[in-house]
Amino acid sequence: MEIVQIIINSLIRASELSLLALGLTMVFDILKFANFAHTDYALLGAFLAYSFSQALGLPLIVSVMIAAGLTGLFGIGIDKVLYKRLRTIGVQPVSLMIVSMGVEIALRNILRLIWSSETKTYPIAVVKPLEILGARITMLQLEIITVGFLSMVAFHILLHKTTFGKALRAISDNRALASACAIDSEKMIRWMWFIASAYGVIGGTMIAMEHVLYPRLGFNILIPVFCAAILGGIGNPYGAVLGALILAFAENVVLALDLKWLLNLGGLFHFESIQINTGYKPAVSFLILILVLLFKPTGLLRKE
Amino acid sequence: MTIVNFLIYFLIMVGIYALLAMSLNLQVGYAGLINFGQVVFFCIGAYTSSLLATKTGLPLLFCFLLAMIVSGFFGYVMSIPTKSLKSDYWAIATLAAAEVFRLVALNEGWLTGGPFGVMSIPQPLRFLFSMENYPLFYLFLVTLCVIIVFFALALITDSPFGRDLKAIREEEDLCLSLGKNTRKLKLEAMVVGGMVGGLAGALFAHYVTFISPENFWPIETFLLWAMIIVGGRGNHAGAILGAALIQIFNVSTRFIGEYVSLGSDSMASLRMVIIGFLIIIFVSYRPEGIIKEKKKVYDPRNIR
Amino acid sequence: MRKIAFIIAIAFVLSLVIGLNPTEAKEPVKIGILCPITGTQAVMSEDLLTGFKLAQEEINDAGGILGRPVKLIVEDTETRPAAGMDAARKLIEVDKVKIISGGFSSGVALPIAKYCQEHKILAVFQPPTSPLFRHVGSYIFLTNVLDNYKGKVIADFAVQDSGKTRFATMFMNNAFGKALMDETLKNLQKNGAQVVSKVVYELNKVDYKAELQRLFSKKPEAIIATFYAKEGLVTAKQAYEMGMLDVNKVPWYVPEMTSSFASAIKKIPNVLEGIKGLNPLPPGALFMEKFKKKMGREPITAYAAMNYDALVMIAMAANFANSVDPTKVRDALWKIDDWYRGQSTGGDKRFDKDGMQGYGKYAKVIIRNGKIVPYKK
Numbered sequence: 001m002e003i004v005q006i007i008i009n010s011l012i013r014a015s016e017l018s019l020l021a022l023g024l025t026m027v028f029d030i031l032k033f034a035n036f037a038h039t040d041y042a043l044l045g046a047f048l049a050y051s052f053s054q055a056l057g058l059p060l061i062v063s064v065m066i067a068a069g070l071t072g073l074f075g076i077g078i079d080k081v082l083y084k085r086l087r088t089i090g091v092q093p094v095s096l097m098i099v100s101m102g103v104e105i106a107l108r109n110i111l112r113l114i115w116s117s118e119t120k121t122y123p124i125a126v127v128k129p130l131e132i133l134g135a136r137i138t139m140l141q142l143e144i145i146t147v148g149f150l151s152m153v154a155f156h157i158l159l160h161k162t163t164f165g166k167a168l169r170a171i172s173d174n175r176a177l178a179s180a181c182a183i184d185s186e187k188m189i190r191w192m193w194f195i196a197s198a199y200g201v202i203g204g205t206m207i208a209m210e211h212v213l214y215p216r217l218g219f220n221i222l223i224p225v226f227c228a229a230i231l232g233g234i235g236n237p238y239g240a241v242l243g244a245l246i247l248a249f250a251e252n253v254v255l256a257l258d259l260k261w262l263l264n265l266g267g268l269f270h271f272e273s274i275q276i277n278t279g280y281k282p283a284v285s286f287l288i289l290i291l292v293l294l295f296k297p298t299g300l301l302r303k304e
Numbered sequence: 305m306t307i308v309n310f311l312i313y314f315l316i317m318v319g320i321y322a323l324l325a326m327s328l329n330l331q332v333g334y335a336g337l338i339n340f341g342q343v344v345f346f347c348i349g350a351y352t353s354s355l356l357a358t359k360t361g362l363p364l365l366f367c368f369l370l371a372m373i374v375s376g377f378f379g380y381v382m383s384i385p386t387k388s389l390k391s392d393y394w395a396i397a398t399l400a401a402a403e404v405f406r407l408v409a410l411n412e413g414w415l416t417g418g419p420f421g422v423m424s425i426p427q428p429l430r431f432l433f434s435m436e437n438y439p440l441f442y443l444f445l446v447t448l449c450v451i452i453v454f455f456a457l458a459l460i461t462d463s464p465f466g467r468d469l470k471a472i473r474e475e476e477d478l479c480l481s482l483g484k485n486t487r488k489l490k491l492e493a494m495v496v497g498g499m500v501g502g503l504a505g506a507l508f509a510h511y512v513t514f515i516s517p518e519n520f521w522p523i524e525t526f527l528l529w530a531m532i533i534v535g536g537r538g539n540h541a542g543a544i545l546g547a548a549l550i551q552i553f554n555v556s557t558r559f560i561g562e563y564v565s566l567g568s569d570s571m572a573s574l575r576m577v578i579i580g581f582l583i584i585i586f587v588s589y590r591p592e593g594i595i596k597e598k599k600k601v602y603d604p605r606n607i608r
Numbered sequence: 609m610r611k612i613a614f615i616i617a618i619a620f621v622l623s624l625v626i627g628l629n630p631t632e633a634k635e636p637v638k639i640g641i642l643c644p645i646t647g648t649q650a651v652m653s654e655d656l657l658t659g660f661k662l663a664q665e666e667i668n669d670a671g672g673i674l675g676r677p678v679k680l681i682v683e684d685t686e687t688r689p690a691a692g693m694d695a696a697r698k699l700i701e702v703d704k705v706k707i708i709s710g711g712f713s714s715g716v717a718l719p720i721a722k723y724c725q726e727h728k729i730l731a732v733f734q735p736p737t738s739p740l741f742r743h744v745g746s747y748i749f750l751t752n753v754l755d756n757y758k759g760k761v762i763a764d765f766a767v768q769d770s771g772k773t774r775f776a777t778m779f780m781n782n783a784f785g786k787a788l789m790d791e792t793l794k795n796l797q798k799n800g801a802q803v804v805s806k807v808v809y810e811l812n813k814v815d816y817k818a819e820l821q822r823l824f825s826k827k828p829e830a831i832i833a834t835f836y837a838k839e840g841l842v843t844a845k846q847a848y849e850m851g852m853l854d855v856n857k858v859p860w861y862v863p864e865m866t867s868s869f870a871s872a873i874k875k876i877p878n879v880l881e882g883i884k885g886l887n888p889l890p891p892g893a894l895f896m897e898k899f900k901k902k903m904g905r906e907p908i909t910a911y912a913a914m915n916y917d918a919l920v921m922i923a924m925a926a927n928f929a930n931s932v933d934p935t936k937v938r939d940a941l942w943k944i945d946d947w948y949r950g951q952s953t954g955g956d957k958r959f960d961k962d963g964m965q966g967y968g969k970y971a972k973v974i975i976r977n978g979k980i981v982p983y984k985k
Contacts, residue, residue, distance in 0.1 A: 002821070005850065009817045034392050082588060091591070094338050097392055098529070099587050101340075105526055106580025109573040119838045119871050126876045129849050136851050211814035211842050220812060223403070226396055251815075255822040278819055279411040279781045279808045286400035286407075293397045294385055310701035410781060411808075419715065419783045420740065423722075435726065514719040516783070518689050558683070558698055572645075572686060 005135035006256060010248040012141050012210065015148025018244035019203030020221065021228040022155065022237055023196030029172050029235030030192055031083070033096035037103040038200060039225055043218035044107065045071035045201025046208040047115050050122060060122060064205050068198040075197030076190050078103065084186070104219070112215040120213040144206045151202060155237055164191055172235060224251075227289040233299025242300060251284050312439045316511060318551045319446035323453055323504035325531040325543035327497040333538035333597070334461055335493035336473030337386065338395035341402030342528050344382075345498050347520040348375045349505025351409060351416060354425040354515055364428045364510065371506040372499040379498020383491040402522060410517040421516025425509050442511055449507060450544065453500055457540050460496065469493055470538070527554075530579050533586045536593025545595055550579070636679035637672065637932055639922065640699035642692065642710030642720065645684040655907050656711050656734075657682065659915030662898055667923045674927060678919075681705060685716050692716040693723070700729055706934045707732070707926075709918045711752075711911055714738035715783040721748045730934035732922055732941075734914040738787040742962045747938060749963035751914045751921070752888070753953055755784075757968020758863050759791020762886055765972060766832055766861040767799040769884065769985060775801050776828035778819065780839065781808040788863060792832055804828050811836065816843045817850065824852055831860045837870040844872045848879035855882035862886070865973050865980055866909050877978030884983055886970040888914075888953055895951035913952035921948060921957065 024038045045067040052063035082103070086096055129136035159165035170178040171185050179185050207221065228247050232239025259274040292299065324346055331337040353371035356362050362370075382401065386394055409416045416422065433441050460466055472486050509515045527550060535546020557575050586593060641660055645653045660680055668677045681703050683695035699705045700723075708724060711734035718740060724731040725745035732749045733741075739756050741748060766775070775796055779785035785808065796803055804826035809819050820843065823831065835843055847853045853860070862868050862885030869880055891899070891913030899907050907913070925940035926932050942959060950957035953965065960966040974983035 002825070005821065009821075013815060034396060082584065086588060094336075094391055094395070095587055095591065097338070097395065098533070099584050101526065101529070102580045102583030102587065104580070106577045106584065109576040109580065112573040113570055113577065119841060121841070121875050126845055126848060126879055129851070136849060138849050141849075207814060211845075212838065214838065216812060217814060220814065223400055227400075230393070230396070252818045252821070255818045256825060275805075275822070277411050277808070278806075278822055279810065280407060281818060282810045282813065283404050283407045286404050289400045290397050290404070293389060293393050297389055297393055307702050310697055313697055313701070407810075413786070419781060419786045420718075420738075421715070421783075423718070423740075512693065512719060514689075514722060516689060516715055518715050518782075521688075555694065555698075558694065572684065 002256065004133045006249075006252045008132070008135050008137050008141075010245070010252045011145055012137075013248035013251065014241070014244040015145050016203050016207045016210070017221070017224060017228050017248060018241040019148060019151055019199050019206070020225045021232070021240035021244050022152075022203075023200045024225055025229040025232070025234050025237065025240045026168075026192055026196050028229065030168070030189065031087070031093070031096065033093040033100065034226065036097065036100040036222065037078075037107055038100075038196070039204065039222045040104050040107040040111070040218035041071055041075055041197045042200035042204025043111060043208075043213075043215070044074065045197070046204045046213055046217075047111055049201070049205050050115075050120055050208075050213055053123060060124070060209075064202065067205070068201040071201045072194035072198040075193040079190065079193045104222075108215055108218055111218075115215065117215055120208075122209050122213070124209060140210060144210060147202065147206065151199065152237075152241060155199070158195070159237065164188070168192060223289065224285040227285040227292070230289060230297075230299055231292050233301040236299070236301045239299055239301035246300075247285055247288060250288060251281065254284050255281060309439060312443050314551065314555060316439070316443050316446050318548050319443070319450050320504050320508050320511070321528070321531065321551055322450050322544040322547040323500055323507070324528050325535065325547045326450075326453055326457060326540050327500035327504070328528050329532045329535075329537060329540065329543040330457060330461070330500070331493055331497045332532060333536075333543075334466060334469040334473065335490050336391065337383075337490060337493065338391050339382075339398050339497075340395045340522075340525055340529075341382075341398030341400075342501065343520050343522065343524040344398070344402040344405050345375045345379065345501025346505040346508070346524065347402070347405055347409065348378055349502030350509035350515050350519070351422070351505075352502070353506035354422045354509040355415070357426050357510070358422060358424065364426065368428075368503065368506045372502045375502025375505065376495045376499035379494040379496075379501075380491060382498070383494035386490050386494075387487050399522065399525075402520075402525065406517050406520045409520070417516075419516065419518075421514060421518075422509070423514050425513045425515070427510050427513065446507055446511075449503060453503070454540050454544070457496075457500075461540075465489065465492065473538075527579065530583050532593070533583055534593060536595035536597060537591075538597035539595055542593050542595035542597075546593070549594075553578070634676055636677045637674070637926070638679050638681055638703055638705045639919070640696075640703065640705035640708040640710075641680050641682045642685050642695055642699070642708060642717075643682060644687045644713065644716070645682075654903075655909055655912045656915055658899060658903055658907070659912035660709070660919055662895075662902060662912075663916045663919035663923075667920065673923050673932060674930065678923065685710075687713060687716060689716050689719055692720055696720040696723060700724075700727065706730065706932060707922055707937065709733065709915065709922065711915055713782065713784055714740070714787065717741075718744070718783070721745075724748065728934055730922075730938050732918040734911055734918055738783055739791070740783075740787070742964055746963065747934065749918075749938075749941060749959060750965060751918045751950075751952065751957065752911070753965045753968040753970075755788045755791055758886065758970065759788055760795045761968060761970050762832060762861060762863040763792050763795030763799055763801075765884075765886065766830060766859075767796065767801050769861075770830045770859050772829035772859075773801045774827070774829040775803050776805045776807070776823050776826065776831055777803060778807040778809065778823050778831065778833035778843075780811055780834070780836065782811065785834065788834065792863070796832075809839070811839060813839075814842060815846075817846050819843075820847050820850060820852055824858075828858060830858060832863070833860060833868075834863045835868040837867065837872075840868040841871040841875060844869065844879055845876055848876075853879055853883075855884075859884065865975075869975075869980075870908055873975070873978065873980065877975075880975045880978075882975065884972070884974045887973050887980065889969060889971050891916075892951040892955060910952060913950075917948075917950040917952050917957055921945065921950075924948060 027035045048067035049063040052058045053060050083096055129138045167183045167188050171188055228243035229240050232243030255278055328342045331339045349371040352374045353367040356367040468489050531546035531550045532543050536542025557571055643653055643656050664678050664680055672678055683699055685692035685695055707730045709732045721744045725747050730747050734751050737752050737755045739754050779789040807819050807823045860883045865885040865887045888910035891910055895913045924944045925937045928944050929936040929940035945958045948957055949955050954969050958966050972983040973980050
């Protein structure tokens with residue numbers, strides 16, 4: 001019974017994380033830099049969606065769509081103002097990463113300036129959950145898993161069945177060759193920013209809907225999202241999903257593990273129960289990230 | 305209890321941050337190592353020295369030295385993966401590693417006092433001075449450390465070793481092809497950087513006489529980055545200038561707060577927004593910082 | 609009765625003021641206020657500051673301290689020890705205040721308290737309630753009750769009220785949570801109860817499902833848990849969704865009801881139904897009336913009244929001592945506390961020899977129909 005609940009909780013968390021990891025992995029792959037502000041873009045969208053639904057009274061789903069679109073444009077805008085210039089003068093990608101760290105700090109605090117640090121919740125009623133095999137899941141959580149799954153399918157189609165997807169994969173493989181084939185790589189990069197940011201907004205809003213919304217949320221989920229993207233293998237969207245799944249499962253299962261059977265050596269000792277101190281839960285994603293980087297920095301799945 | 309006391313306190317903090325910034329600058333500005341976990345040296349130095357002093361009663365000089373050694377050793381450990389890991393991956397790993405250390409300090413209460421931190425940390429040569437004069441002595445001590453570290457680092461970076469370090473930053477592959485052992489150079493930069501960071505941590509702990517895990521949030525690392533970016537990467541004077549400027553900026557908002565009619569929450573957010581923008585603007589438009597790195601041109605005629 | 613005591617107090621202040629030489633320069637008496645305006649505990653800052661402002665207005669209307677008006681200099685601790693220290697030093701060294709008051713988390717307040725003690729600055733603090741404060745020194749006073757009492761009262765309450773013996777606990781991983789947890793565990797044991805799982809959680813996270821899962825993994829019969837507003841909202845929601853908030857099966861006891869559920873009670877009151885716990889005794893009726901008049905609402909927490917008491921007691925002690933010297937005011941605090949009828953923690957504001965509140969009384973409360981109401985078995 002407990003294990004079913006753990007699986008369900010992991011699925012929900014993975015759905016949220018994978019949409020965020022997806023955008024990160026795309027940008028990392030094409031532009032070769034880790035965008036530290038990625039989760040804050042997502043949070044900007046989540047706050048916009050909150051305001052649209054509160055102030056304008058728009059239905060939540062519509063608010064999220066508009067917010068995702070606007071944040072997509074915001075992603076393009078930032079690229080145009082900051083990253084494009086640096087790309088064209090040919091600075092090292094690490095400088096872009098440092099700039100994105102500056103964007104992260106500034107954007108997080110702009111959010112706090114506008115929306116204040118007070119905790120916000122979306123107008124979703126808390127209802128009694130459904131019971132499946134003794135585990136519980138709410139309608140909202142079911143929707144989150146569904147939206148997560150559908151978004152992934154949509155992304156798959158986008159990548160494999162459209163010219164945009166083909167062009168993007170071509171750029172990813174070999175930028176010079178792609179431009180030789182008359183692919184407008186700057187245009188493709190703009191589209192990529194749009195999609196990465198908009199997908200992030202869907203993921204970010206799902207996290208905020210299921211839990212709460214406040215300005216520091218973006219920074220709090222940054223390392224888990226990095227962890228999922230790198231664990232899965234940068235540049236591989238399916239890897240991002242796999243990474244999110246593994247991470248989510250690890251986060252949920254670590255606290256439930258009881259190591260007494262291991263240490264008691266078949267009845268030699270009699271430890272009551274050996275469990276990991278719950279204070280270490282935030283370290284799970286950090287440690288997985290470090291271990292992956294040390295032993296398999298290319299991630300689990302190869303780039304397609 | 306005069307404004308002079310505040311000035312002394314302020315200068316001591318500038319000195320401690322200057323040490324941390326010089327340490328980071330050695331790693332970033334000279335060896336091109338993007339360390340997003342610089343605060344970990346600060347943390348290790350502070351805890352090592354204060355725990356040795358409070359639990360074993362070792363003479364403080366040894367506490368300081370051991371803090372530097374332990375912190376330098378951790379610098380060595382951190383440098384190991386630089387061999388195989390790309391610099392941006394390594395950067396993300398350092399951010400995670402710093403958080404893991406903070407969590408260890410928070411959760412291993414038997415050693416570190418957990419969330420209560422370490423209290424009543426003894427101060428060096430405290431008995432020689434009156435309450436009023438002691439801060440002045442400490443300022444002298446910190447200034448001495450800054451000067452020694454400044455010249456020691458200058459000695460290192462002006463040596464062939466320093467030139468090689470800069471060469472790694474510019475063209476690592478070229479360096480390798482010239483038969484330079486880049487791994488060894490990076491290792492040395494990390495060990496020296498770690499020792500200086502540890503010294504700063506020890507100086508901080510014995511000055512404020514109370515440390516807790518709350519002193520070591522990642523935000524401290526980002527402030528250090530702002531310092532070296534603004535001051536100027538690749539030269540030690542720039543790091544000191546940056547430390548002073550950012551500290552002045554941080555404290556000044558307390559004083560203008562009375563004249564600017566903004567709530568404190570907005571004030572704090574605005575302060576961080578400006579820090580973020582400073583990072584963005586300097587990296588984009590003046591990557592060399594305020595103090596430009598001296599590019600030594602070697603006149604072939606002088607070389608015998 | 610309280611009203612009469614209050615009027616007597618004010619009359620006393622007035623009489624001292626009039627008795628003094630009125631020619632003294634009217635330079636204001638500066639009192640430093642430290643408050644978490646930003647950071648994890650910022651939600652309550654408006655309440656906390658209002659408590660001080662009410663006291664300030666009253667003191668100044670009654671003639672101030674030794675005929676001089678009281679001026680408050682407010683600084684933000686940002687709920688960060690380093691920033692708190694910056695703030696305290698600015699107050700003491702630049703603004704030259706000799707007396708500090710304020711309320712903020714124990715982790716931030718401890719180094720400041722030590723600094724005040726070393727420099728003979730009188731500090732009358734309010735919510736840091738870690739037992740460590742008892743031993744900082746003679747210049748440190750608290751108007752709130754230490755956690756030793758709270759840990760004992762919640763443990764006794766939970767064991768006696770539920771009649772259960774298998775407990776699980778959940779506290780935040782900071783100085784406040786750890787101190788309260790240690791006291792609670794000790795007293796649960798004294799009551800013969802067993803603690804089957806101890807959960808500590810990191811603040812500012814969004815997903816506490818794994819922690820909750822662990823909390824319930826060993827089939828506890830009752831829960832003792834405490835939160836801040838944000839974590840209380842998230843945890844209550846997730847516990848409810850995982851079916852863990854069925855208080856008829858497994859009752860919940862919360863040592864700090866109002867501050868734990870300050871957001872949750874507004875946003876999801878229905879899921880909290882039946883949770884029992886403790887609150888500081890509510891502010892006196894007089895204070896409530898004044899607060900409402902000024903702010904148009906009731907105070908969220910009881911802390912506003914503790915700040916009010918802190919400032920009023922400082923003013924009274926200074927007038928009694930006929931001085932603003934921190935040492936003299938400190939000595940006078942032990943004299944005026946006998947007959948000052950406070951507006952917080954039930955009104956008895958007597959300090960013990962360490963400057964701490966000498967006893968601990970709390971209101972037992974329960975959530976009924978989305979409201980925190982007094983609990984009687």
